[in-house]
Amino acid sequence: MSGIPFIVSAPSGAGKTTLCKMAVDFFPDLRHSISYTTRKPRPGEVDGVDYKFIDDAVFDKMVESGEFLEYAGVYGKRYGTSGKDLEALLDQGLSVILEIDVQGADKVRPVLKNGVDIFILPPSIEACADRLRSRGKDTPVEIEKRLKIAEDEIKKAPEYDYIIVNDDLEEAFEKFKSIITAEKAKTERMLGAVERLFGASVKS
Numbered sequence: 001m002s003g004i005p006f007i008v009s010a011p012s013g014a015g016k017t018t019l020c021k022m023a024v025d026f027f028p029d030l031r032h033s034i035s036y037t038t039r040k041p042r043p044g045e046v047d048g049v050d051y052k053f054i055d056d057a058v059f060d061k062m063v064e065s066g067e068f069l070e071y072a073g074v075y076g077k078r079y080g081t082s083g084k085d086l087e088a089l090l091d092q093g094l095s096v097i098l099e100i101d102v103q104g105a106d107k108v109r110p111v112l113k114n115g116v117d118i119f120i121l122p123p124s125i126e127a128c129a130d131r132l133r134s135r136g137k138d139t140p141v142e143i144e145k146r147l148k149i150a151e152d153e154i155k156k157a158p159e160y161d162y163i164i165v166n167d168d169l170e171e172a173f174e175k176f177k178s179i180i181t182a183e184k185a186k187t188e189r190m191l192g193a194v195e196r197l198f199g200a201s202v203k204s
């Protein structure tokens with residue numbers, strides 16, 4: 001049984017990395033898809049854990065060799081998801097969070113037919129600004145660049161299966177957990193369990 005790809009997008013500072021890390025810690029069968037990026041690590045970020053940090057030449061080679069399921073230019077840097085890495089996790093029956101931007105979500109939606117996409121909405125764009133400033137890991141110029149396109153990103157929220165407002169973090173996490181739990185229990189994903197009981201094929 002293949003795991004479920006959960007596609008999570010949000011404007012910068014909405015709290016998506018925080019929520020995704022909480023979810024990966026909570027669900028034993030959930031993993032984080034580690035993207036490749038040409039951006040430099042922030043203080044505290046670890047290569048191979050937060051991202052695979054690569055330079056433009058390596059990124060170009062990976063594009064040429066068709067390694068990416070999707071890739072996009074975001075806030076002036078490039079980010080991509082390896083199709084091979086993702087498949088390896090899904091094939092083990094693990095569900096995977098793809099924390100990708102709205103362009104990436106547009107690209108993977110037609111490919112990952114069993115994907116579930118979730119948009120994390122901030123209570124306001126000002127809240128994103130405050131959170132990015134208090135996170136203290138981006139320059140004011142970088143923060144400005146990110147906030148500038150927040151509205152355009154938010155306009156894409158209606159295209160997602162679910163929208164979670166991340167105002168109170170614990171409340172938002174409860175919703176995130178509920179979505180993951182409910183999606184795992186969907187009938188189409190549980191037919192294998194029914195078949196195992198009766199040893200026969202069950203038609204949907």
Ligand code: ADP
Pocket residue numbers: 010011012013014015016017018019131132134135166167168169170172
């Ligand atoms: P993103 O990945 O969407 O850019 P992060 O998860 O890095 O955002 O969160 C940005 C900052 O906001 C972090 O310092 C995080 O601890 C904080 N944060 C996340 N969710 C909330 C929340 N609900 N209320 C207040 N601060 C939050």
Ligand code: 5GP
Pocket residue numbers: 009010011012035036039070071072074075079080081099100101102103104105
């Ligand atoms: P950050 O630099 O804050 O870690 O991420 C910047 C943006 O790039 C976020 O919207 C994040 O979701 C997105 N991103 C991270 N990895 C990928 C990826 O593999 N593909 C795409 N399309 N976007 C990504």
